[in-house]
Amino acid sequence: MHNDFIILIVIFSILQSNEQTKTIYPLWRKYFIIALSICIILLILETSIDLIRPVTVWIALILTFFLFYLSYIRKEFLPIKSLSLALLPLVVVNLIEQATILINQSTYTAWQNYFETASSFAFIWLVAMLIISRRQRKALEKERLKAEAKEKEYQQAQFMKAELENLVVERTGELTLQKEELIHALDDLKSTQAQLIQSEKMASLGELTAGIAHEIKNPLNFVNNFAEVNNELIEEMIAEIDKGDMEEVKAIASDIKQNLEKINNHGKRADAIVKGMLEHSRTSDGEKTPTDINALSDEYLRLAYHGLRAKDKSFNATMKTDFDDSIEIINIITQDIGRVILNLITNAFYAVSHTKLSKSEEFAPTVWLKTKKTKIGIEISVKDNGNGIPSDVLDKIFQPFFTTKPTGEGTGLGLSMSYDIITNGHGGTLKVESIEGEGSIFTIVLPNKF
């Protein structure tokens, strides 16, 4: 059996066609192809010329063993490592056979049967090894595919993880931004609320200022004119003294004295008005001071009336007051309660002046302001004969920012602030009753506990 070169051809074929050789050792592949060609030529030569066979067989055998050896020490020959193990018995049998031929032809002839049997076994070994190795390779391949799939999965997981992390960072950024925006919005709202409260105070101050201007001009009119009159009277008095008419001098002197008292009174009146204005504009320090509720009510009624008159020249209404003189001085946050009274009266005036527009000439716009001492405390009520408050609106009037006035005219905070001052600030109650077409009555009750 001339299988020596066939084995070599197989070996070189495997080596040159190996993927690793192709990619990593292209130069080696060239050598393998050259070696493969030589082997084919030698096989042809050996088959055709029987004479050279003893030489070529040995060349093939030595080369084969050398290649086996190389497969163990050189990585370029690694692909034939398993093959070498499979081929080894066959090659060894061949070697012994050839060696026997070389030493003693007769022995060989006698043993030829044994050699043939050995060759067969070696061949079976080869086939078995190839099958095993193939199986192993397949298993390995399976493992490799599995590992690859796992690797792929892992990479995908890594990728997804990275993506998720990105997403988390992005979302966190968005949330942080939103949080900051919300904090900003909240700050804005807080400052807007403060501004609105201030503007409500300023609006009522504006109503007051016009009233105050009028209220102050009246006493000033008297102060100036009585002072001038006194000047004239003194001149006259000097003239009478020169004449010697002491009776007249005395009469003039008493006039002067009376005028001076008037100047003093009106000066004080102006002073009290300015003080009231300052108190109103000042932020409440929350301190309760002893206050005469009747005087306070009267003062703010006048201020509200003149304030509206200053704004709307056509406005007019009758004011009716009913003050309970038995009310004692009570402790309240004076300017806060003043603000509430002012607000209720201004609303009442607003209601009646609106009603006047829609009703006949006969309609007499009237606002009642009443104080009363009761068992539980002090009652202050403001009543008007306006159009009244529709029942669907009645529940909302104490809500902040609720207003029936046109945009820009009311802040919608007057009644809600009033409610807060009475209930939270003084532990009292602020109630409203209204009949449509007949009018409304707002009642403040301040409990006795002060």
Next chain:
Amino acid sequence: MKILVVDDEKDVKVLFEQRFRREVKNGEMEFVFAFSGEEAIEILKNLKHEAILILSDINMPGMSGLDLLNHIKNKYVKPPPVVMMITAYGDEENYNTAKRLGADDFLTKPLDFKLLKEKLKTMMDGKDFSSR
């Protein structure tokens, strides 16, 4: 000549009496006071056929000076009284309304009595002149 002063401030009475002391003494002027528009109308009812000059404040509770002016110029026919308006608000709107309703003059507080005196005197002279 009778002058009706309408103002809700009670001290106006004392002020006018002292300011026009001499004129009152001479009998040149006679003052009547009303403390509201409604009271002024009552007084006017009793003063029919008397030459009269009315000095009225505008800002009064209840019937305002402008209401009174309107009432006088529309309903109080003979003889047509001279009406001068006085107000603490020297604004155009009040002034224009007063003029439209037929006010003869318009003064602002604090009152300048020298000016008022001059005005009253020329007005009385004018009246004398027209009645002559």
